[in-house]
Amino acid sequence: MSEKSSNLKDIQADKEKTGFWSIKISGISLPMYLIMLVILIVSIKLGKLPGGILGSLAVLVLLGNLFHYIGNHLPIFKSYLGGGAVFCIFASALIATFGILPAGPVKTVTSFVNDAGFLDFYIAALITGSILGMKRDLLLKASVRFIPVAFISMAASLLMVGFVGMLIGHGFGKSVLYVSLPMMAGGIGAGCVPLSGIYASALGKHSSDIISQLIPASALGNVLAIIGAALISKIGAHFPKYNGYGAIMKADNVETKDEKRELKLDVIQMGVGLLVSVSFFMLGNILNYFVPHVHAYAFMIIIVVICKVTNIIPKYYEDCAIMFNSLIMKNLTPAVLSAIGIALLNLNVLAQSLNWQFIVLCFTSILTISIVSGFIGKLFGLYPVESMITAGLCNNSMGGTGNVAVLSASNRMELIAFAQMGNRLGGAIVLILGSFLIRILK
Structure with missing residues (x-):
């Protein structure tokens, strides 16, 4: 009888451990997380x-993960707003x-993001790992x-x-x-500034x-x-025929020898993956030196492809590159999103x-580029949902950081290369076109 009573108490104790x-x-319990905050x-x-x-990572990782968790559990936000x-x-x-985060930490984070290359580090890992992790034939066809x-x-x-x-x-x-071209120019530094x-x-x-215009x-x-990508992803879930769930096109008639492999994570190989990603990024910068009008990311993508x-x-x-990509994406994505909000989005x-x-x-x-990319993408053999997000909405985002936010909102980060x-x-x-149109339409 006493043993039964003890078991009941254990069950009750387990129930009390649920919730808070x-x-x-x-991966951190809430009480421990609050202590860190x-x-x-x-x-x-x-x-x-x-x-x-x-200091920058302390702010970005702790706040980013907290906000990310809250957003994923707010009823309206989690269902319809990304x-x-x-x-x-x-x-x-x-x-x-609004100054809730004091100016000192904001300045530290902004410098880390804009001057120390934090976003370049993140995007380089994603580009390298995502491309090298794709099937060769699928990459070519896509x-x-x-x-x-x-x-x-x-x-x-346009x-x-x-x-x-x-009309209006x-x-x-x-x-x-002043509306169409800056929206499609690829962000602030690589787009609006030039x-x-x-x-x-x-x-x-x-x-x-x-x-300023x-x-x-x-x-x-x-x-x-960002919001559009979240909605398209949500609506697209009801139309499996048009949804690749992260694959940009069907893998029919593609060689299967390059099937995705189960990788056993290795700490040393992750370090090697870091060097591989950084090396590709440096190659992109070297070519950008000789052809400055083409962004280093574009060269990097071409080289990796x-x-x-x-x-x-x-x-x-x-x-190694795939492992490092996985490590960075799973651990630093909320921090990168928080960095975008603190350093780059002035409300x-x-x-x-x-x-x-x-x-x-x-x-x-937004509506035109989404609809057209979905329709044309379907004609070209792409999944309309993925086409709308990558060929459409990502071309109305703020460059690399905007792409991360758009793909994260739609849970399709593996499409970062496209x-x-x-x-x-x-x-x-857009920059080339702008140099002609400003003389014609001014």
Whole structure:
């Protein structure tokens, strides 16, 4: 009888451990996580937050994982607004914009993101691992289909934005130059900044007078692309015929000798994967030195694709890159999303430009590029859901960081290579196109 009573008490104790005590955030129990947050808060309050990588990662990892967890459990957010990815970005932007996170940590994080290359580190790992982890034949077949889909979708979006701009009294030229092109230029650093220089040179103005007119379109386009990707992913789940669930096209008639292998994680190989990813990124930067108008990411993608297609990288090093990609993606994605919110998304700048015409044009761009990329993608043999997200919405995002947010919101991070391919090649074409159109439409 006493043994039975003891068992009942054990069962009751187990039930009591559910709820608060059972919650885990990124593998850490909630009580322990709260202790770590308290340590972070006290460090910030006392002005003792370490500088550089240590303090930045403390802020980004702890806040990023917390916001990501909350967003994934909020009823409306988790179902319709992108869940943890979107919540993480906007919660981080809010605490930075309204001073909840003090200026010191914001400055530390911003410097870490913009000057120390944190996002380059993350994106380099994803590009290398995702491409080397793909089937060779599938990569070839998908690439020759994907690039035309992306370019056709961008052209359709540009024309539709100009046409709608005419209808609502905003003007064809102004709508194309200051809404459509900056949304498709590939972000701020690689897109709006050089585009503002191109416009300034043609108009005889200073680029600082132009860039403030370009950033709002890029920022709002990025926000709409993130939310749109989450909704498309959610709706697409009800149409399995049109959904690749992370695969950009069917693997029919593709050689199976390169099937995905189960990898036994190895600490040494992860370190090797780090060096492989960094080496590819440095190669991209070397080529960018000689051809500065083409982004280093674009060169990096081309080099990794060539290495994969020609099979010149031994399987051992491919596995290393895949392992490192997995390590980075699983552990640093919420931190990267938080970094985007704190360092790159200024809600004040975004709010100042929100008139009804501007909003209508941004929505027009998002809707057009999504619909056209889905339809054309289907014709070219791509899954419409994946085509809409990568060839469409990622080309209305803020470059590499925007691609990460869009793909994270739609749970399709394995498509980062295609997103970057369209974004960087398309962004380069936008800059060339902008140099002609500013003289015609000004």
